[in-house]
Amino acid sequence: MIIYNVTSIVEENIKDDFLAYMQEIHIPEVMATGKFTTSNLYRLTEPVNEGTTFCAQYIAEDPEDLKDYRENYAPKLQQDVQQKFGDQVVSFRSVLEKI
Numbered sequence: 001m002i003i004y005n006v007t008s009i010v011e012e013n014i015k016d017d018f019l020a021y022m023q024e025i026h027i028p029e030v031m032a033t034g035k036f037t038t039s040n041l042y043r044l045t046e047p048v049n050e051g052t053t054f055c056a057q058y059i060a061e062d063p064e065d066l067k068d069y070r071e072n073y074a075p076k077l078q079q080d081v082q083q084k085f086g087d088q089v090v091s092f093r094s095v096l097e098k099i
Contacts, residue, residue, distance in 0.1 A: 002060045003096040004036070004069070007044075007053060011088040015052040018089060021081075027056060029077060035069040036060050066095065 036058040044053035
């Protein structure tokens with residue numbers, strides 16, 4: 001099992017809009033690619049940073065699904081978030097493997 005983790009640090013004044021966008025638009029679009037079996041969305045509570053930090057995690061059963069997602073779907077979906085929120089959101093991605 002592979003976990004694709006996207007951590008986003010969001011300016012406080014847009015956190016509600018970002019959360020709604022993630023729940024109503026972005027996560028459903030990611031899941032519609034068919035490359036992930038499950039998704040979870042978390043809010044980081046510690047350590048406390050400036051703004052609000054969210055972590056979206058997507059579960060893929062096969063590393064090839066993640067590879068295909070990153071090559072064929074992620075660029076447009078990431079661009080959509082960038083166009084909507086600009087520099088009010090900073091995101092980074094990591095990949096974890098369940099042992």
